[in-house]
Amino acid sequence: MSTDPSRHRFEDVDWNEIERTRSLVTSQRLIFVVGLVVLFAMYTYDSYTGLYFLGTWEVETLDWLVFAGLVFIGSFVGVPLVRHGARTKQIVRRIVSRPAHAIAMGFLSLLAFSGIVGPAIYGDVRISFGNQYNPPIGSTSKMGWANQCAGEVTTAADGFTRLCHGSMANPLGTNHRGQPMGYLLIEGASVAMDVVLFTLAFVVPLAAIVGIVAGFRGGRIDDLLMSYVDVQLCIPAILVFIMGYMYWNVSLLLLLVTFGLLSWGGIARIVRSETLQRREDGYVLVARSLGASAPYIGRRHIIPNITNTLVPAVFHLLALFVLVEAGIAFLGFHHIETYSWGSTIQEGLTLSVSTGQSYVDPPATSSKLWWVSTLPAIALTITLVSLKLSGDALRDALDPRQTN
Amino acid sequence: MTETNAGSPHAATSEAESDAVDHSSSANIEGSPVVADSDPLLEVRGLEKHYPITRGFLRREVGRVRAVDGIDFDIGRGEALGLVGESGSGKTTAAHSILRLEEPTAGEIVFDGESVTDLSGPNLRSFRRRAQLVVQDPNEAFNPRLTVGSAVAEPLSLHGMSDESRRRAIVEDVLERVGLSGDDADRYPHEFSGGEKQRISIARALVCNPDLIVADEPTSALDARVQSDVLALLADIRREHDISILFISHDLDVVRLFCDRVAVMYLGEIVEQGPIEDVLESPAHPYTRVLMNSVPSLDPSDRTFESPLTDTIPDPGDPPSGCRFHTRCPELIPPADLAVSDEEWQTLAAFRFTIETGELPSAVDPTTVGDVDAATVREEFDLPTELADQELNRRIGSAVEAVASGDVETAGQELASVLPTVCEQVVPTQSTHRGRPVNCHRYDPDREAEPVAWRGAGL
Amino acid sequence: MSSNANSTTTSTRSNEPLLSVDGLRTFIETEREQFPAVDGVSFSVDRGETVCIVGESGSGKSVTCESLTGIVPQPPARITDGQITFDGKRIDGASERELRSIRGDRIAHVFQNPQQALDPVYTVGDQIVEAMTIHGQRSGTSARERAISLLRKVGIPRADDRIDEYPHEFSGGMRQRVAIAIALAADPDLLVADEPTTAVDVTVQAKLIELLRDLTDDDTAILLITHDLRVVASLADSVVVMYGGTIVERGPVDTVFSTPAHPYTQALFDSYDGLSRRNDRSARGELPSDGCRFRAECPYAEPACEGGDQPDFYTLDSDADHSVSCVHFSPDGDPERVLDASTEVHSVSEVSR
Ligand code: SF4
Numbered sequence A: 001m002s003t004d005p006s007r008h009r010f011e012d013v014d015w016n017e018i019e020r021t022r023s024l025v026t027s028q029r030l031i032f033v034v035g036l037v038v039l040f041a042m043y044t045y046d047s048y049t050g051l052y053f054l055g056t057w058e059v060e061t062l063d064w065l066v067f068a069g070l071v072f073i074g075s076f077v078g079v080p081l082v083r084h085g086a087r088t089k090q091i092v093r094r095i096v097s098r099p100a101h102a103i104a105m106g107f108l109s110l111l112a113f114s115g116i117v118g119p120a121i122y123g124d125v126r127i128s129f130g131n132q133y134n135p136p137i138g139s140t141s142k143m144g145w146a147n148q149c150a151g152e153v154t155t156a157a158d159g160f161t162r163l164c165h166g167s168m169a170n171p172l173g174t175n176h177r178g179q180p181m182g183y184l185l186i187e188g189a190s191v192a193m194d195v196v197l198f199t200l201a202f203v204v205p206l207a208a209i210v211g212i213v214a215g216f217r218g219g220r221i222d223d224l225l226m227s228y229v230d231v232q233l234c235i236p237a238i239l240v241f242i243m244g245y246m247y248w249n250v251s252l253l254l255l256l257v258t259f260g261l262l263s264w265g266g267i268a269r270i271v272r273s274e275t276l277q278r279r280e281d282g283y284v285l286v287a288r289s290l291g292a293s294a295p296y297i298g299r300r301h302i303i304p305n306i307t308n309t310l311v312p313a314v315f316h317l318l319a320l321f322v323l324v325e326a327g328i329a330f331l332g333f334h335h336i337e338t339y340s341w342g343s344t345i346q347e348g349l350t351l352s353v354s355t356g357q358s359y360v361d362p363p364a365t366s367s368k369l370w371w372v373s374t375l376p377a378i379a380l381t382i383t384l385v386s387l388k389l390s391g392d393a394l395r396d397a398l399d400p401r402q403t404n
Numbered sequence B: 001m002t003e004t005n006a007g008s009p010h011a012a013t014s015e016a017e018s019d020a021v022d023h024s025s026s027a028n029i030e031g032s033p034v035v036a037d038s039d040p041l042l043e044v045r046g047l048e049k050h051y052p053i054t055r056g057f058l059r060r061e062v063g064r065v066r067a068v069d070g071i072d073f074d075i076g077r078g079e080a081l082g083l084v085g086e087s088g089s090g091k092t093t094a095a096h097s098i099l100r101l102e103e104p105t106a107g108e109i110v111f112d113g114e115s116v117t118d119l120s121g122p123n124l125r126s127f128r129r130r131a132q133l134v135v136q137d138p139n140e141a142f143n144p145r146l147t148v149g150s151a152v153a154e155p156l157s158l159h160g161m162s163d164e165s166r167r168r169a170i171v172e173d174v175l176e177r178v179g180l181s182g183d184d185a186d187r188y189p190h191e192f193s194g195g196e197k198q199r200i201s202i203a204r205a206l207v208c209n210p211d212l213i214v215a216d217e218p219t220s221a222l223d224a225r226v227q228s229d230v231l232a233l234l235a236d237i238r239r240e241h242d243i244s245i246l247f248i249s250h251d252l253d254v255v256r257l258f259c260d261r262v263a264v265m266y267l268g269e270i271v272e273q274g275p276i277e278d279v280l281e282s283p284a285h286p287y288t289r290v291l292m293n294s295v296p297s298l299d300p301s302d303r304t305f306e307s308p309l310t311d312t313i314p315d316p317g318d319p320p321s322g323c324r325f326h327t328r329c330p331e332l333i334p335p336a337d338l339a340v341s342d343e344e345w346q347t348l349a350a351f352r353f354t355i356e357t358g359e360l361p362s363a364v365d366p367t368t369v370g371d372v373d374a375a376t377v378r379e380e381f382d383l384p385t386e387l388a389d390q391e392l393n394r395r396i397g398s399a400v401e402a403v404a405s406g407d408v409e410t411a412g413q414e415l416a417s418v419l420p421t422v423c424e425q426v427v428p429t430q431s432t433h434r435g436r437p438v439n440c441h442r443y444d445p446d447r448e449a450e451p452v453a454w455r456g457a458g459l
Numbered sequence C: 001m002s003s004n005a006n007s008t009t010t011s012t013r014s015n016e017p018l019l020s021v022d023g024l025r026t027f028i029e030t031e032r033e034q035f036p037a038v039d040g041v042s043f044s045v046d047r048g049e050t051v052c053i054v055g056e057s058g059s060g061k062s063v064t065c066e067s068l069t070g071i072v073p074q075p076p077a078r079i080t081d082g083q084i085t086f087d088g089k090r091i092d093g094a095s096e097r098e099l100r101s102i103r104g105d106r107i108a109h110v111f112q113n114p115q116q117a118l119d120p121v122y123t124v125g126d127q128i129v130e131a132m133t134i135h136g137q138r139s140g141t142s143a144r145e146r147a148i149s150l151l152r153k154v155g156i157p158r159a160d161d162r163i164d165e166y167p168h169e170f171s172g173g174m175r176q177r178v179a180i181a182i183a184l185a186a187d188p189d190l191l192v193a194d195e196p197t198t199a200v201d202v203t204v205q206a207k208l209i210e211l212l213r214d215l216t217d218d219d220t221a222i223l224l225i226t227h228d229l230r231v232v233a234s235l236a237d238s239v240v241v242m243y244g245g246t247i248v249e250r251g252p253v254d255t256v257f258s259t260p261a262h263p264y265t266q267a268l269f270d271s272y273d274g275l276s277r278r279n280d281r282s283a284r285g286e287l288p289s290d291g292c293r294f295r296a297e298c299p300y301a302e303p304a305c306e307g308g309d310q311p312d313f314y315t316l317d318s319d320a321d322h323s324v325s326c327v328h329f330s331p332d333g334d335p336e337r338v339l340d341a342s343t344e345v346h347s348v349s350e351v352s353r
């Protein structure tokens, strides 16, 4: 077939035939639809049988939404990445060429992996107050009278105080409920991933679509959308969240929906102004004269060209949401079974309040039990820094004009 | 068209006149010469594109920019038509309307026997494949994030060619044919020079095997030699594949090198069109002449330009009444009963329209210079001190006084009433000069004014 | 060579040129390569004279002019060699402070895109006044008056109103006029204009050319960079033709235009006469780094054109001021072979005559 010379001369293309065999199915769309159908089937199965898919993992509404988001991201970001393998490799090479960027992206990948897969593997960890405050490896803590220690127990120099040593059983120690810190960190990572994925799958596309439509259509539609964004920017999301907190069940979903749906205005504005600038560019004109649809132009010509401003802005928003979630949890407005980094930090800082009945004697100060809040704080900090750095890394890697 | 005349004393006449235009123009064009003997590939009839000027949140329409205001032309199969005019003349808007990048306000565009405005579905798709665009600035002609290979393949994939290896083969082939190499497909636009980018632009326009290429100033950003290379390529392609080309430019020199016919646009209207040699040999419309005399000569001993009466292109939202060029026309028609020489008339008319556009030269601007006396005004405008006609002399004098005292408005009114011209009162109908349509009263056999002989570059 | 430095002189009022450049060399260094963008360029400009440097993009014409006052961005550029004398004083290797006092004050620049010179957040009046005060000229109301008179001089109507407007309120051509007014603010002796008329309509271009012509009547010298021979013809006293970082031909405008001698200059003229069909590969190929830079494209190239430096300048018999860097014009060459091929060219405004 490839030897047929008429196949590569544009004059010999039979457009009538091509017109006839035209199809609307692309691999992206196909994977997206199939993914959604499978997900829906699983959802129905889950809600009717109530059986566990994996270990003892309870799949919640938010998880389903995040799954849908994953299908969306997988089909419209992942598939093109796989299809254009050479380009993807080049992007990866560029990221790897800068150590700071590579480390940041590596950390985020680790976070994503442990956040998505970790909870399923860990399952539900029992609370066992007896095991509270076991220290991490290489560290010791004073033990209360009823305290159990998974590791070695020694007597301190005073001959009276029992010291618990860290052990492989709980390499990072435990908190006041006796839950291993590793489990809490992974739970926190999972919460952070929920925040990130929800934002990427729902908030950012919403902002991008509104921005592109406003910039591309202009006129009255632009006026309307942008006035709405103005109004929305004036509504404090925290207020809406607290109102929701008072009247409905508190959940991470509530937080994501209120903050997510009220905070995309900034990104929509960026996208709109960039769209306005590019709308009259030659390649957009040519694409329009070829009959390309607005979504096509937005996806192929506008979004890729505004990554210089959009990508850092998006990663900034992600970092902000992760921080906001941690902050809200720190203040205690979180679901009691959601082990966010924020709530773990808070519990580590106010031991006497959170422990209620203390097994520790004498009541410990937070500085003695440093690992409870320090570990999640470190995780949170690295995550925020990684998000910012990854934003820059992606921006640079996506721009073919950057050399090296 | 008629509202703009409402204030003039001849409103009624002009209404009748402009009606006449609408009928006669379509009748006239039918007989206009077309290079190919078959039907033209593209016929444009009465094309209009107006943009509403809106105000307030409810977007109430308060006016209209008549970017394109009723133009007619044909492009034969394999023919190259140059559309020439200054920026703001509406030439690019016209091109965009033809490609349906903008919905025309009125008029008809017939492509290969079918009305483009009615197309939809597969027919529209096929039109979009057969009519291609080459844009002006090579630096923004390509998405910087895509390789030129995918840019050139884009028309193919947009039109449904899903076989990727075939697309690639066609792209490599067409890149070689425009003078690049197949391997260039993997490079990014910024790795190419301006001339090469424009070649790639042409490749992208060519890849769908079009019948019409609309080239919007394709070479104006390029150096002379590269420009002539790119034009040569375009000319070869046109001949080889029998493609018609609508070539938009502000440079008559380039059009001379490339086109068979030329249409000159001013403020949304075509003022003259015809075969390129004829138009350049004896340009009929005063605007065409101004354009020609603005191109500097390659002869260093000839350094004169002939300037229009006033420099400002009027606002297309409020075009001048009558003939739209009348505020700048060096050949403005004097009233029959005015006893002045041609030179005197020209200076008087320049005086009048400079006052009317409000672009007072600063030397006579009373708000800054303080006391301006009549002599300064006369000197600045080169006004004759003694005119044969006593009445005229007196009234020009009073206008000069008014300008000197800062009352520009009164001066304007005075001048308008003492120096009336048919050009501002009546919309010119389409006349014929040496077999080509010209929109100027001087070529209308029913008017007294005679055409001014073309003297070459302002000699 | 050095005897040629003054060859473009046409004015005899002062025997010393206002600006003379001798052996200027500017390298551009990128991560991948280093090449001489300007490779040994010598020319001079007299008081009140208009010199046009004509060449294509990549010929080094802009870098040459930006090297004069050090406005060429360094890095990537590096001025390595050359002697620049302005008004009797060496300014090559001058400190940034000295250069800054010359820039704008004595030598002013105008660019293709007036936006480069105009700050969108200040009124044009403020910008002209600023340009005057930076160079220690007057301030206050007298500065404003002078700003208005400058705007008038460059042909902006209603200057007294428009002085308080912002750059975006001016049309493209008017903006270029404002940029010229700013350049003139400090009453420079030399105006360096880089393609000032390239981005505008022909009618506007005609006006700008007339404006620049008027300036030389006031004894301002102009160094104009352009790729358009038509602009050169309408403005220049003398011409410098550049190719590949070197000058290939120079002389008074009349003789260069009546007898274009260098094969490259001839090729430039040819492109106004019809559609050229160059092999694109050669147009795009690397420039030879020795010998005649035009070798790869030259129809008259021969072994003598290879090796060594760009050929020396040889004067034409017809005009002692007109010199060409081509081996065929050397005493033992055959200039007629090249000159005979030179064709007559016409631009559109002449076609009908
Ligand atoms: S109609 Fe009058 S104003 Fe218009 S072009 Fe002809 S002479 Fe000039």
Ligand code: SF4
Pocket: C262, C263, C264, C292, C293, C294, C295, C296, C298, C299, C300, C301, C302, C304, C305, C311, C325, C326, C327, C328
């Ligand atoms: S020196 Fe040789 S290559 Fe250069 S222009 Fe003369 S003939 Fe051509």
